[in-house]
Amino acid sequence: MTDQNRGAWFIVASAAGFATLGILIKFAFQGGANITTILAGRFLLAGAFLFCILRLNRTRLTVSRKTAVQLILMGAVGYGGMSGLYANSIHFLPASLTGMLLYTYPALVTVLAVLTGVEHFNLTKGAALLLCTGGLVLLLGASFDGVQLEGVLSALGAAVIYSCYILIGNRILKDLDPLVTSLYVCTAAGLAFLCYGAATGELIFRVTPSGWLAIVGIAVFPTIFGVIGFFAGLRLIGATNASIISTLEPLITVLLSAVLLGERISAMQGLGGATLLAGAVVLQLWGNGRRVTVNEA
Template sequence: MNDKHRGAWYIVASAAGFATLGILIKSAFAGGANISTVLSGRFLLAAIFLFAILRARGVNCRLERKTAFQLILMGAVGYDGMSGLYANAIHYLPASLTSMLLYAYPALVTVLALIIGEERFNAPKGIALVVCSVGLVSLLGASFEGARLAGVLSGLGAAVIYSCYIIIGNRILKNIDPMVTSLWVCGAAGLASLCYGLIRGELVLDITPAGWLSIVGIAIFPTIFGVMGFFAGLRLIGATNASIISMLEPLITVLLSALLLGERITPLQGFGGAVLLFGGLILQLWGHEARHETVTEV
């Protein structure tokens, strides 16, 4: 398996991990948790698990001061900020519309990557982006009727922050172990969430066992697997391709909701899912040749 296919599978695995987030958060909320508690537990537990795994492997987690500072900013400002805005948007908007707004980020990443000269553009990338966007709209069936401005701005803000996060990550992470990267990002995001929750007095510890188990699941699947898989794929296929393939996440979420929660898949959602897969196929077959060959294996 060559690098481009291996990188694509990393992103698909990452999308599958992220796809469990909504279901697990819903379960954590049902167990008495709130946003501050979920975010703090999610990132701090993930950092602890990653540190234990890296120590067992004998991997040195230290980084150069400049790189460490960049990763801390990525975690505390980028990933934690994006997560907070996304959660705030959920309070004001339907989940489908919130997802639609967040998934403006593949287009933003494509534009930013072109502006800064990080990647070259080609027709298959453009076609894949348009096809996947059409599939996403069909899959989520979002409506702007009755949408509140605060929610729309939060959702778009999350997309902008995540786009910058991906572009920055693509530039500085090419020679760093994805697990080490994930440790620093999750640790910084967890500490930022913890400090915010303590200052606001929002941390909740009176949570049911099912709620705590859900938080542990959030730390493992959408955080360790999701973040680490994304960083691993990002190093191999670039920011634009990784962002477009990540649009499979809502499709996997819908499938998991049908399997685990018994939710019904409509014909329009089925059509949207098929279009998303077709867009991903276009990208895999024809969309890789325009990337600069700058990735260095560790």
């Protein structure tokens, strides 16, 4: 299997992990947790799990001071900021519209990657991006009822931060172990939410056992599997391809919601899912043009 194919499968696995986030958050809310508690628990538990795995494997955890600072900023400001803004947008917008606004990030990543000279653009990537965007519109069927400006700005802000996060990660992760990278990013994000929750009094510890189990699930599936898979794939296929393939996440979420929550999949959603898959296939088969390496950029 080529690096390109392995990278694509890593991103698909990552999307599957991230796809469980919304469902598990619903269970955590039902257990009495709030968003600050969920995010602090999510990242701190993931960091603890990763630390234990790396210590058992006797993996070296130290990185250069410059790299450590970059990874901490990626976690606390980048991933933490994106997660907080996305969660805030859910309070003001329909979930489908929030998802569509967040998933403007593949287009943003593509434009920024080309403008900064990180990657070359070609018509196949453009076609794949259009297919995936069209599929998202059909799949999510966004509602514009009750739209509030704060929610729109929060969702778009999350997309912008995540786009920058991906491009920065694409530059600094070339020679780093994805597990070590994820350890720094998750721990930094978790400590940021822990400090915020302690300062504002928003941490809640009276959560039901099912609520804590959901938080543990969030730490494992959308965080450890999702983040590690994304970092591993990002190193192999680049920011643009990784972000486009990641648009499969909403499709997997819809499928899981149908299986686990009994939600109905409409014909329009089925068409959207097929369109998304078509975009990913087009990108994988014909969009693997030459990437510009960091040294060349």
